Amino acid sequence: MSIIVNLDIVLAKAKVSSSELSQQIGITPSNLSILKTGKAKAVRFSTLEAICHALHCQPGDLLEYRGDDPGAPSDTTNTQL
Numbered sequence: 001m002s003i004i005v006n007l008d009i010v011l012a013k014a015k016v017s018s019s020e021l022s023q024q025i026g027i028t029p030s031n032l033s034i035l036k037t038g039k040a041k042a043v044r045f046s047t048l049e050a051i052c053h054a055l056h057c058q059p060g061d062l063l064e065y066r067g068d069d070p071g072a073p074s075d076t077t078n079t080q081l
Contacts, residue, residue, distance in 0.1 A: 004064040007036045007051070014055045025050035 011018060022032045027047060034040050035047075048059055055061075 002066045002068075003038075004066055005035060005038045005040070005062060006064055007032075007062055010055050010057050010061050011036075014057075016055065021051070021054055024054045 011021065018032055018036065019029055022029045025032075025047065035043060048062070051057075051062065052059060
C-alpha cells in the first residue's frame with residue numbers, strides 16, 4: 001500500500017512554484033521538496049492546512065491512497081466463518 005503525494009500536480013494547476021509556496025507557508029524549500037517527492041514519513045496537520053490554504057485545495061487533492069493489489073478488498077479485518 002502506498003500514499004501518493006500529488007503536490008506537484010496541485011502546484012502546476014495553481015501555477016505556483018515550489019519556492020513561492022515554501023515562502024508562503026514558512027517551511028524550507030528542502031522540506032517542501034521531501035514532501036513533494038513523496039519521501040516524507042509524516043506531515044504535520046498545520047503544514048497540510050497551510051498548503052491547502054495557500055493553494056485553495058483540499059487534503060484529498062494532495063494525498064492519494066493506492067493499494068498494492070487493485071483486486072484485493074479494502075477491509076483488512078480478519079473474519080472467521
